[in-house]
Amino acid sequence: MTEKKSFALDAWSARQLAAVEQALMRWVAPPEPRPAPAGLGDAMRYAVLDGGKRLRPLLVMAACEAVDGSPKAALRVACAVELIHAYSLVHDDMPCMDNDVLRRGKPTVHVKFGEAQALLAGDALQALAFELLTPEDGSVDVATQAALCRMLAQAAGYQGMAGGQAIDLASVGKALSSEQLHAMHRLKTGALLQASVMMGAACGTASAAAQSALRDYGAAVGLAFQVVDDILDVTADSATLGKTAGKDAAQDKPTFVSLMGLSASRNYAQELLSQAHHSLKASELQRVEALSALADMLVNRPA
Amino acid sequence: MTEKKSFALDAWSARQLAAVEQALMRWVAPPEPRPAPAGLGDAMRYAVLDGGKRLRPLLVMAACEAVDGSPKAALRVACAVELIHAYSLVHDDMPCMDNDVLRRGKPTVHVKFGEAQALLAGDALQALAFELLTPEDGSVDVATQAALCRMLAQAAGYQGMAGGQAIDLASVGKALSSEQLHAMHRLKTGALLQASVMMGAACGTASAAAQSALRDYGAAVGLAFQVVDDILDVTADSATLGKTAGKDAAQDKPTFVSLMGLSASRNYAQELLSQAHHSLKASELQRVEALSALADMLVNRPA
Secondary structure, X not given: OOOOOOOOHHHHHHHHHHHHHHHHHHHOOOOOOOOXXXXXXXXXXXXXXXXXXXXXXXXXXXXXXXXXXXXXXXHHHHHHHHHHHHHHHHHHOOOOOOOOOEEOOEEOHHHHHOHHHHHHHHHHHHHXXXXXXXXXXXOOOHHHHHHHHHHHHHHHOOOOHHHHHHHHHHHOOOOOOHHHHHXXXXXXXXXXXXXXXHHHHOXXXXXXXXXXXXXXXXXXXXXXXXXXXXXXXXXXXXXXXXOOOOHHHHOOOOOHHHXXXXXXXXXXXXXXXXXXXXXXXXXXXXXXXXXXHHHHHHHOOOO | OOOOOOOOHHHHHHXXXXXXXXXXXXXXXXXXXXXXXXXXXXHHHHHHOOOOOOHHHHHHHHHHHHOOOOHHHHHHHHHHHHHHHHHHHHHHOOOOOOOXXXXXXXXXXXXXXXXXXXXXXXXXXXXXXXXXXXXXXXXXXXXHHXXXXXXXXXXXXXXXXXXXXXXXXXXXXXXXOHHHHHHHHHHHHHHHHHHHHHHHHOOOOOOHHHHHHHHHHHHHHHHHXXXXXXXXXXXXXXXXXXXXXXXXXXXXXXXXXXXXXXXXXXXXXXXXXXXXXXXXXXXXXXXXXXXXHHHHHHHOOOO
């Protein structure tokens, strides 16, 4: 089903990520000229820098490219969505939530810096995301700034990521229907992944039809990501994942694999990938190679 | 030192607060038409509704009035700053932070809903604050939306409230210099109080000189608030405060009272009040009665 095999995703990603990593280093609580107080900056940077697949930033940059948008604006958006993702991991790993000690192969933030500092670092990262979206340097026009803040707030909040985590929390040890499992993931991971696509697209202009198609692409990719995550939780080991494998089953969390089995989950992921490609075609946008290749990559990723 | 004694603050406040409470009920995770998932909305509303002095919303409305700004925009700003304040209390009360069980005379959010839900409710409230600032209904122009998001993000983040809390955390059991204590409170409570004034003023237009004077007013009021808070912690009882009294001393936290003594702290509060009044005069704005009366009220409040 993959299209445009000739597109070199690795080289494209490396180029984007070089810019993203550099921007994150510059923007996340820089030690100069005014350091964050009392070690807070260390915890914030530890949570964000030098780790993660940066899938959300890549989706932002790819969507911006698809609409020929402003790369300067997209770079801020890419960092902002990554900060929201990073803060959610910090809070999610805390003892009162998932109580995880390993993340990206390193001790989690609360293990390294203490729970209170982890709580504050997460809070500060969320605020910083909105600060990045509202520069005073004229690099992003104010109407776009406002739209981006709105999209990010909705994707992160009670009708988005935080809401999905609340469902997740309430569903441990419970049998969820397919509909309930979908609803949970649509919010928990899907909302921010979809927002990454839509916010990247908001860095340029797209027809209503193209926007609608990109929204469908984002929904398919967001769901596929979670299905594959559930598959990898049972098929990969901790070293490959960089986090504790088999945790979902150990915690008796409902997953796509526990609901539909491994084989059907794999088929479902491929079906969602087809939907994503179909949506890209329906968008009638020309430069969708990166979006297309990212969808392939995330469904077929080894870990 | 109080001016314009004839201004009826109680009636003015009651009018503003009626609007603010109604707006909060409408905007904080409304049960209709689409409830927040898995009880998250209940925790969010519990954290925000029916409690608190709403000092920050009153400062917003008063500053907006001073610059003859848009009351519609100010109402959103008033709710947004209150949501940031409320989320900070929820997280601050958690066991890994202050471990407080009583707030506004009621069990704290984590006592009532569990730690995980409290963590998520705080996170979702922060996101919601930015959502409130970015309506699509045309009630706030986009340039103002962008500026408001920027101001709120800076006031809430690592160079604002979260940074101040990190200093607070690191300072338990330590002797702080007067300078360090000021730096902590300028961030921890001062940043959001000052932002309330400046964001209220951003709902209209003010000269650079007036803005600068309002900034000074906000700084003086923000600091005075904390000095009075420290005084009340040793002079009022828990029932009056609606929270555990004497906690600072019990936790060996540095306060203005522990640093300079009770009598000098009282004098300092009055001095800051004079500075606030002086700044209002320097602003050359006409309708500053509410800002003036609020400064009086918060310095001379019984609890």
